[in-house]
Amino acid sequence: MLVAPKPWGPRQFAATAGETQPERVAAEMVRYALGGFGDSLSRADPLLPVAEEAMRILEQGALNLQGGGEGSAEAVGMLMLAMSTLLYRSGKRQDAIEKLKATQQVAPSAPFRVAAWESLMGLQMEAGQEILSSMSPNDSVDMSSKDDDSNSPDQEHLKFRVNAIKGLIALLNGETDSAQLFVNGCRDFAGGKKHTENATLSYGEYLHCVGDFSMATQVYERVLEAMSVEDMSRNLLVAGNMVPEEGLYRKALEVLKAPAISSEGTSKQMEWRDIISLARGEYAELLLIQSNRKAEGERMKEWAQDAWRNRRLTLAQALEFTEPSKPTVVVDTRIGRVV
Structure with a gap:
């Protein structure tokens, strides 16, 4: 049973983070909304009263802090990033994407634009959308600002x-x-450091993919160390599936809720397609060596091959456990994709 917390009141503000009063207020709102409400959300029921109340808190905070002097623009940007995270956790990924686009347009400084863009790309990758590596400037992120030192x-x-x-x-x-x-x-x-946990993880995955296991191990260890000693609740300039404590393991527990092999069209439409395809491909390999289940294994293998969309390696290559010189498969459960 879900129990709604007490209404948000002035006494629940605690000036514990941020550089200005508006930023400190926004930081506490974010922690209250995403901590008190967000952890209770169920993607199966995105219209829970707790989610609606959390969104009202963030929206009202953004309205109250708008145009409020020094730090107010940063505070509003922080709240908008939190709104996108709440929408994502509620299963409203497209709404979260639109909120991130809006955040990019009104972001007061480069850190906010980078956070919004990083999260936007993460959600688009998770959705399996086509994104070109050679993105045009309009598809990337503007890090320029008259107040920013480009060499800092x-x-x-x-x-x-x-x-x-x-x-x-x-x-x-x-x-x-x-x-x-x-x-x-x-x-x-x-x-x-400096909100780079996800970037560091992506770098580790690159090293992992190209077979530099020694360096990849060191990089992964740095991420684990940083996340074990750092108060991640202060890492507020991230959103969506790029929130450091969100997306790394939770999705991995959901991937086996795959559609039936007999379901038409699901192999092309389902979420977490890469991971489900890989899991089913591995399962098929086990069935194929059992004479009484070989036919079932063939059907499962065909399904997995049809659903597989990775461009770097084939499903057969992904299923091979060979020497380090061979291509390596890495599952990124932040975006539900195989890289």
Whole structure:
């Protein structure tokens, strides 16, 4: 049974994060809405009263803080990112995408534009949408600002986040060489700092895919260390499936809820298609060696091959467990794709 928390009141604001009063207020609203409400959401029932109440809190906060002086634009941007996360957790991915697009248009500074773009790309990748590696400037993210120093350490970390996403897109498109161009130089920034946990993870996946297991292990360990010691509730400039504590393991528990093999058209329409195809392909391999279930294995293998869409390697290659020099399959459960 879900119990609605007490109404939001002035005493529940705690100035614990942010640089200005509006940012501190927004940060507490985000933690209250996504922490108190968000953890209770069920994707099977996106219209739960708790979700609606959480959205009202965020929307009212954005309305109240708009045009309120120093830090108000940043506060509103923070709340809009949180709204997109809440919409995503409620199963409204397209609404979350539209909210991120709106955030990009009104974002006050480069960190907010990067966060919105990073999350937008993540949701589009999760949806299986076609994204070109050689994106035009209009499809990318504007990191320019009259108040930003393009050579500052913060700007370099933002560039790392952008390049890591571009590299991940290239991997999904089967363009390993292009991915290398984007991740060159990433090693210096893969420390899990300044909201770069997801970028670091993408860099680790690139290393994993090309067979550099030693370096990939080091990078993965950095992410785990950063997430174990850092208060992730303060990592507010991320959204959707790119929220560090969201999307890494939860989706993996859902992937086996696959449609029946006899269902028509589902292999092309279903979510988490890559992962389900891989799982069914592995299961088919086991059935094929059993004489009394060989026919079933053939049907399952055919289904998996038909559903498989990875451009970097075939399903047969993904199912091979061979020497490190061979292509490696990496499952990214943030976006529900095989890279």
